[in-house]
Amino acid sequence: MAYDYRPFAYTPPSGLTAPEPRHKIVIVGAGPIGLAMAVELANHGIQATVLDDNNVVSVGSRAICWSKRSLEILDRLGVGERSVTKGVTWKVGRTLHRDQEVFNFDLLPESGHKMPAFVNLQQYYVEEYLAERATDLAIDLRWKNRVTAVEQHADHAVLSIETPDGPYQLSADWVIACDGARSPIRDMLGLDFDGELFEERFLIADIEMQADFPSERRFWFEPNFHPGQSALLHKQPDNIYRIDLQLGWDTDPEVEKRPENVIPRIEKVVGHSDFKLDWVSVYTFQCRRLRSFVHNRVLFVGDSAHIVSPFGARGGNGGLQDVDALGWRLAAVVRGGNRDLLDAYDRERCFGADENLLNSSRSTRFMSPEDGVERLFRDAVLHLAGRTDFARPMVNSGRLSRPCVYPLTAPDADLPSGARPGAVAPDAPLEDGWLTEALGRDVVLLALGVAPPQVAGVRVLTPDVTDTLRARYLGAQAQAIYLIRPDQVVAARWISTDAAAVSAALADIWEGR
Amino acid sequence: MPLITKPNIADADGFYARLLATHKGLTEAQSHALNARLVLVLANHIGDAEVLTQALDLARDGAGQSA
Numbered sequence: 001m002a003y004d005y006r007p008f009a010y011t012p013p014s015g016l017t018a019p020e021p022r023h024k025i026v027i028v029g030a031g032p033i034g035l036a037m038a039v040e041l042a043n044h045g046i047q048a049t050v051l052d053d054n055n056v057v058s059v060g061s062r063a064i065c066w067s068k069r070s071l072e073i074l075d076r077l078g079v080g081e082r083s084v085t086k087g088v089t090w091k092v093g094r095t096l097h098r099d100q101e102v103f104n105f106d107l108l109p110e111s112g113h114k115m116p117a118f119v120n121l122q123q124y125y126v127e128e129y130l131a132e133r134a135t136d137l138a139i140d141l142r143w144k145n146r147v148t149a150v151e152q153h154a155d156h157a158v159l160s161i162e163t164p165d166g167p168y169q170l171s172a173d174w175v176i177a178c179d180g181a182r183s184p185i186r187d188m189l190g191l192d193f194d195g196e197l198f199e200e201r202f203l204i205a206d207i208e209m210q211a212d213f214p215s216e217r218r219f220w221f222e223p224n225f226h227p228g229q230s231a232l233l234h235k236q237p238d239n240i241y242r243i244d245l246q247l248g249w250d251t252d253p254e255v256e257k258r259p260e261n262v263i264p265r266i267e268k269v270v271g272h273s274d275f276k277l278d279w280v281s282v283y284t285f286q287c288r289r290l291r292s293f294v295h296n297r298v299l300f301v302g303d304s305a306h307i308v309s310p311f312g313a314r315g316g317n318g319g320l321q322d323v324d325a326l327g328w329r330l331a332a333v334v335r336g337g338n339r340d341l342l343d344a345y346d347r348e349r350c351f352g353a354d355e356n357l358l359n360s361s362r363s364t365r366f367m368s369p370e371d372g373v374e375r376l377f378r379d380a381v382l383h384l385a386g387r388t389d390f391a392r393p394m395v396n397s398g399r400l401s402r403p404c405v406y407p408l409t410a411p412d413a414d415l416p417s418g419a420r421p422g423a424v425a426p427d428a429p430l431e432d433g434w435l436t437e438a439l440g441r442d443v444v445l446l447a448l449g450v451a452p453p454q455v456a457g458v459r460v461l462t463p464d465v466t467d468t469l470r471a472r473y474l475g476a477q478a479q480a481i482y483l484i485r486p487d488q489v490v491a492a493r494w495i496s497t498d499a500a501a502v503s504a505a506l507a508d509i510w511e512g513r
Numbered sequence: 514m515p516l517i518t519k520p521n522i523a524d525a526d527g528f529y530a531r532l533l534a535t536h537k538g539l540t541e542a543q544s545h546a547l548n549a550r551l552v553l554v555l556a557n558h559i560g561d562a563e564v565l566t567q568a569l570d571l572a573r574d575g576a577g578q579s580a
């Protein structure tokens with residue numbers, strides 16, 4: 001069933017009649033990232049105001065694949081369980097080359113995590129859930145408020161805003177630009193957006209199909225029904241399927257989008273004509289990012305800061321990790337904390353964005369190789385993948401988004417590498433609930449098999465050492481102490497330590513090192 | 514472990530002949546494709562990132578100039 005768009009109510013803002021007192025934080029854009037940012041800040045005790053030029057959730061074919069880390073972040077925002085319940089998962093992935101199956105794989109979920117490796121869920125649901133959550137938290141969501149100008153001052157910024165009832169201004173200590181890939185704020189500040197445009201067009205269609213169709217992901221390289229190009233079929237909730245068809249650079253998007261051209265192609269993908277077109281668009285993809293995400297009083301988060309081609313699903317997932325990295329830091333800065341925290345946000349998320357850009361461009365290259373040696377090796381990999389195991393991991397039709405490991409210089413010890421400093425602390429079942437839940441959004445000292453030193457400003461967690469905790473946190477050691485940041489990233493770890501060492505690592509966290 | 518650059522194939526002439534024989538009857542495009550596959554097969558056998566990098570560098574050395 002097609003999604004039922006219900007407009008959010010516009011209320012004339014008080015700033016139209018009298019100047020509003022200066023806001024602490026104004027978020028521009030109520031896409032998934034702006035909404036998540038507002039809820040995350042509320043979780044840290046800061047009420048931000050959110051402005052959006054529109055009054056409905058995401059329209060059209062956009063994000064569908066949400067990674068495990070995103071689900072953990074959404075869970076902390078209060079919408080994770082809903083997203084998993086509504087979302088669908090595929091387990092079997094089939095890769096085809098010229099209509100021959102090259103190989104298939106079965107994703108066996110790794111047990112001992114609250115959240116699955118990913119779910120497919122339309123972006124409009126994620127936004128709907130986040131908007132509801134924001135409303136429950138009494139966050140001021142201002143629909144039909146379009147930012148038309150931004151002016152930076154030494155200790156605040158002033159936004160000019162257009163509403164159905166005319167213009168007004170807001171000043172804020174901090175402005176968070178979550179205004180998407182075409183970010184008007186980026187333009188208003190005259191910032192360069194560097195990177196690469198792929199000379200490829202893709203037709204993206206969402207179709208509704210009642211027919212029984214296996215819950216699989218299918219990826220075709222050069223299918224006979226679509227010579228020389230690639231095609232992808234993905235399942236979403238509500239019997240909606242996503243189809244991506246590579247079109248080639250020379251095609252005319254307007255012609256390709258016409259139903260009489262789209263429908264016969266989709267018939268070939270799904271093998272019948274019993275479906276309804278929900279949405280069709282043609283995209284070109286880019287990989288770009290701002291050189292810095294922090295510009296005085298304006299902070300960039302999500303697509304406004306970086307855009308990637310959607311193969312590997314790193315746009316929305318990357319943006320949620322930005323939110324995770326900024327929320328606790330900005331909340332601390334608002335309370336008078338060290339401004340270097342924002343440099344740390346910038347540094348870490350530029351690093352994360354580069355990893356996402358790299359992965360997305362590699363996938364895009366593999367799917368649409370340039371003529372010559374790129375195609376030669378791509379085809380060699382596909383040829384071998386049908387015959388031997390080793391070439392299968394080289395077949396790149398998009399890699400599942402995983403959080404990056406930040407390059408921290410921090411105390412480390414001979415403990416499992418999955419929980420090294422800079423990595424997100426891996427989840428594990430506890431006696432009641434999950435480790436990710438118990439970590440919450442404070443700085444936590446996790447002591448396993450040993451009594452923790454007494455340090456002010458940390459919450460201590462001393463769960464019984466289960467097999468899963470042992471495997472993920474101890475390895476061959478009998479004990480360990482982990483210092484974990486509010487974004488659940490491991491800050492430092494020791495086999496044994498004392499209060500002075502923990503305090504020093506704690507200071508590194510709050511001073512943005 | 515560094516890349517072996519000293520002679521390491523017992524019957525070098527025999528290998529060379531088998532390499533050419535493997536390409537026999539192929540068009541130039543098919544030969545290129547075979548070579549690409551062969552590179553991947555051998556690279557996987559080697560596995561070691563350092564050795565592979567040295568091999569790539571050695572193969573690249575002097576490329577783009579006339580022989």
Ligand SMILES: Cc1cc2nc3c(=O)[nH]c(=O)nc-3n(C[C@H](O)[C@H](O)[C@H](O)COP(=O)(O)OP(=O)(O)OC[C@H]3O[C@@H](n4cnc5c(N)ncnc54)[C@H](O)[C@@H]3O)c2cc1C
Nearest residue numbers: 029031033053063064065147179180302303313315316317
């Ligand atoms: C075909 C496709 C498939 C994708 N698949 C995936 C996927 O599977 N997984 C994934 O993680 N990501 C995916 N993405 C990427 C994902 O959609 C984006 O990364 C995500 O939408 C970014 O969210 P955002 O909130 O930063 O920006 P947007 O969602 O673009 O939100 C920006 C908001 O700002 C508002 N705005 C803009 N200008 C102004 C202004 N002047 N004043 C006020 N408000 C303004 C807009 O109305 C909008 O609501 C996909 C994208 C595409 C196109």
